[in-house]
Amino acid sequence: MDALVLQILNGLDKGGAYALIALGLTLAFGTLGIVNFAHGALFMLGAFCAVSLQRILTISQKVRDESITFFEAYKEVPYLELWLGDTGTKIIEWSVPLSILMAIPIMVLIGIAMERGLIRFFYKRTHAEQILVTFGLAIVLQEIVKSLFGANPIPQSAPEIVSGSANVGAFLGLSDTLVYPYWRLIYFTFAVAVIGGVFAFLQYTTYGMVVRAGMADRDTVGLLGINIQRRFTIVFALAAVVAGLAGVMYTPVVPPDYHMGMDFLVLSFVVVVVGGMGSLPGAVAAGFLLGILESFSSMNEIKQIFPGIDQIIIYLIAVVVILVRPRGLMGRKGVMES
Amino acid sequence: MSEHKISRRGVLKAGAATGMALSTPLIFTSQAHAFRNDPGDAKSVKFGFNVPQTGPYSEEGADELRAYKLAVKHINGEGDGGLLNTMKPLSLKGNGVLGKKVEYVTGDTQTKSDAARASAKRMIEKDGVLMVTGGSSSGVAVAVQSLCQEMGTIFMAGLTHSNDTTGKDKRRYGFRHFFNAYMSGAALGPVLEKEYGKDRRAYHLTADYNWGWTQEESIKNTTEGLGWETVNTVRTPLTAVDFSQYITPVLNSGADVLILNHYGKNMINSLTQAVQFGLRDKQVNGKNFEIVVPLFSRLMAQGAGKNIQGILGTTNWNWSLQDAGSQAFVKSFGAEYGFPPSQAAHTCYVQALLYANACEMAGTFNPVNVIKALEGFKFDGMGNGPTEYRAADHQCFKDVLVVRGNENPSSQFDLLKVVQEVPRSQVEYDPAIFGGELGPYEV
Secondary structure, eight states, rough: HHEEEEHHHHHHHHHHHHHHHHHEEEHHHHHHHOOTTTTHHHHHHHHHHHHHHHHHHHHHHEEEEETOOOSSOOOEEHHHHHHHHHHHHHHTHHHHHHHHHHHHHHHHHHHHHHHHHGGGTTTTTHHHHHHHHHHHHHHHHHHHHHHOOSOOOOOOOOOGSSSSEOOOHHHHHHOTTTTHHHHHHHHHHHHHHHHHHHHHHHHHHHHHHHHHHHHHHHHHHHHTTTTHHHHHHHHHHHHHHHHHHHHHHTTSSSSSTTHHHHHHHHHHHHHHHOOOOOOOOHHHHHHHHHHHHHHHHHHHHHHHHHHHHHHHHHHHHHHOOOOOOOOOOOOOTTOOOO | OOOOOHHHHHHHHHHHHHHHHHHHHHHHHHHSSSSOOOOOOSEEEEEEEEEEEESSSSHHHHHHHHHHHHHHHHHHTTTTGGGGTTTOOOOOOSSSBBBBEEEEEEOOOOOHHHHHHHHHHHHHTTTSEEEEEEOOOOHHHHHOOOOHHHHHHHHEOSSSOOGGTTTTTTOOEEEEOOOOHHHHHHHHHHHHHHHHHOOOOOEEESSSHHHHHHHHHHHHHHHHHOOOOEEEEEETTTOOOOHHHHHHHHHTTTOSSEEOOHHHHHHHHHHHHHTTTTGGEETTTEEEEEEEEEEEEEOHHHGGGGGBOOEEEEEETTTTSHHHHHHHHHHHHHHHHSOOHHHHHHHHHHHHHHHHHHHHHSSSSHHHHHHHHHTTTTEEEESSSSSEETTOOOOOOEEEEEEOSSSSSSSSSOEEEEEEEOOHHOOOOOOOGGOOOOOOSSO
């Protein structure tokens, strides 16, 4: 039982990342009709917002390390610690959660700049051309990050208070030894909150209602005198924020590097296809479903029967879903079918 | 149609003329191009430093490059001379190699065999290097070593710990100073028995390439020899960054020891995540759950932070050693870069010096003579005590360090505490056990 709970939890935190990225991809596709291969780069840029804030907070003074006597060694002491003492240390420790505040406006600006500056010129082009141009954009963005931050992963820590493990077993009335890292639980909760927020925005606000109407029938909404294009630009920025926040919060789980967007991009497209092109609930459900299946496929009992299944499970599921339900789990009729 | 008359005399004349024509160039070329990239009268020679500048072992690669640059300085007679002051016997004179200044080119192996081979090939064919050295992966070392054998260029391996490098994949043109997985197991076994007893259940997570496989095999043989049971061995992709899906099954496997056959960033991530999942606070089978990292380095300890504290492993060399060679190297490296060298830096620095010294001993850059000078070469004063380049497999034999993540570090670099210096005699083995052939001198 403990093993099952652990794999479910593991699948949920992985699935949280897949669902957040796939949600943004589907928003961009559903509103603007654009197949955005630069979406993984937005996830990566979000992660590097956290890295940038940490770099800013840890601007340091070099101080001689007196414990080394046979050559001149220096250690770096952040100015924030020199000026504010323990408070400075705490601020640095909380750099990842603080990065969320910085990432939101930055990702909005990046999203608008990306859509207005490049993507809008390709609305009426074929999907193949959209893929080419957005993939090129992703490469440019990752090379810029590589030149600024280097090629190596840059570890980010969660605040000390949430860096250990929670006794999930005791909470669920199971074994006392069943523990799970706090930050991964936080990541899952955060993913659910963001997804809930996006759905609430689309479902319960007038703005969201117009966007949904535009997604269903863009021309009719335009005929009603509504500037649907401007709203779609905002939705694209929202998709960028969702991807960026997913990236920020993922940094304590896996140290970010310039290539992390590409690593997630292919998986996220598989998630979107499995969920159904243009279907927001489909993207979210498929994200969590594939995360859980990937996690279960890593269990030794499964791998003994199907060696190496953990490496291919996601693609295998995609093949089966496409064969059985070509529109995906919750795909809408007419989307990507012309 | 013309009629051709062929006489016996004509055939003999033609044959003699053809023979002369064909053999004449060989008379000259056999002297002028006796070996690839012969520097001739040039005032300088080039070494090729092929290190991972990107990928999971890039930290090690960066330190290797620092060490090579320092070695070139010392060989050319610049700086404080480093290990040239302590190495015995020493043929280098501090004026380059055979009177020629040493220059270098660098390449990025990307920790990928094909990229590493392409980079080494470029260095040999386009840059004209006499020797290729470096690398932080056994997959890369085996691939580059094989290329160097084909091209007749000596390869002085960097950080490579797989038994295969000087075992089944050994080559006449390849040499390894670093220790190997078999030696790690032989050194670590008695310490594991003393610390954790004979009744343990081990679970292996292993990087899925030839180094991981041979380390898993060597450590498994050692622990099973102690009486431990192997619960499971799970392979993880070298490119993996999130190990959570591999760690969660460990929690309920009944194992009480996790052995991480990972290195570099793989190890930093897997260890950090294993600790996050509460493994070190766990009690299984009435015993404390333990994690063992058979091969680790100070750079990894730095990346893993306090998670490494108390964890046992082995290392080729550590900057805290007190012998004259180690101290001279740490002083030179520290003065140059402001921090002590890693084991990767140490082995690469020593390899560059050993190659240069062998050229001086041989009195030529001809690789056949240099190989013969290195085979069976016994030396001291390089930081590992008396060492021998065994002629039978080109593996260096020296003492091995069993270390523990330091629980009370005295400085930011004091991260590994030497538990035991295991003597060379305890880690020696018959070269025949791993098979393989060195191959010919002449290629």
